Amino acid sequence: MEAESSSLVAAWLINITFAVAIVIVGRIVVKWLVKLVRKLMVRADLDPILINFASSISNAVLLLFVLIAALNQLGVDTTSFIALLGAAGLAVGLALKDSLQNFAAGVMMIIFRPFKLGDFIEAGGVTGVVEQISVFSTLMRTGDNREIIVPNGQIYAGAITNFSARDTRRIDMVFGIGYDDDMLKAKKIMEDILAAHDLILADPTPAVAVAELADSSVNFNVRPWVNSADYWGVRSDLIEQIKLTFDKEGISIPYPQMDIHSDK
Numbered sequence: 001m002e003a004e005s006s007s008l009v010a011a012w013l014i015n016i017t018f019a020v021a022i023v024i025v026g027r028i029v030v031k032w033l034v035k036l037v038r039k040l041m042v043r044a045d046l047d048p049i050l051i052n053f054a055s056s057i058s059n060a061v062l063l064l065f066v067l068i069a070a071l072n073q074l075g076v077d078t079t080s081f082i083a084l085l086g087a088a089g090l091a092v093g094l095a096l097k098d099s100l101q102n103f104a105a106g107v108m109m110i111i112f113r114p115f116k117l118g119d120f121i122e123a124g125g126v127t128g129v130v131e132q133i134s135v136f137s138t139l140m141r142t143g144d145n146r147e148i149i150v151p152n153g154q155i156y157a158g159a160i161t162n163f164s165a166r167d168t169r170r171i172d173m174v175f176g177i178g179y180d181d182d183m184l185k186a187k188k189i190m191e192d193i194l195a196a197h198d199l200i201l202a203d204p205t206p207a208v209a210v211a212e213l214a215d216s217s218v219n220f221n222v223r224p225w226v227n228s229a230d231y232w233g234v235r236s237d238l239i240e241q242i243k244l245t246f247d248k249e250g251i252s253i254p255y256p257q258m259d260i261h262s263d264k
Helices: 002-043 048-073 078-095 097-112 152-156 183-196 228-249
Strands: 120-123 126-133 137-141 147-151 168-170 173-177 207-213 218-223 225-227
Touching (some): 002 048, 097 126, 097 152, 126 147, 137 152, 173 183, 173 228, 183 207, 183 218, 225 228
Antiparallel strands (some): 120 126, 126 137, 137 147, 168 225, 207 218
């Protein structure tokens, strides 16, 4: 009986020793693996936010495996423990469904980079400059200097328009003149204004063309190309210059109107 007790104690001591060894060696291996994963992600030029988050998650998951291995060495039935963790994970996942969706969208945005800090975009129903990107949300600054935090899931679920992605943009404008005005003269005025503007690019060539014969006016498409940073300034400047020059040259920009004829 005494020999059996001694054998049992010895077996427990051996199991405890192996369990402690698993924890110690496991922590060293986990630390090395996490460092390796971090180094690979840095080499892949991933976003620092994603690197830190992925490193933390990897560290926690690997340490959990080490803990399960140590408990198994001590003779603890880890099957029920793993099942409990699975059930808890499912419950947490359902409770945090929206947050997990935002996280997944944030990871995809950080990896594929549809936009970067400082870009002017339209996404998630908001138009503004991107000031901060996190794994759950994106901070944007609107033109009137408001800060809006948009969930990443809302951004990634819809169309993303990046106005800063290209170096140049085309300004699309429509100007109408009266049917009694000189169409060729009006076209020449607009072409001269575009050609004289310092910020309008020569290539691609600015275009002025008749678009349609509308109900009350002859409409022209006016489409110059500019550097993206000059878009709004040039657009406003052209509207002002064309309107003032039309007034000076006697070319009308008619209001929408309807002619009513009566037999009486």
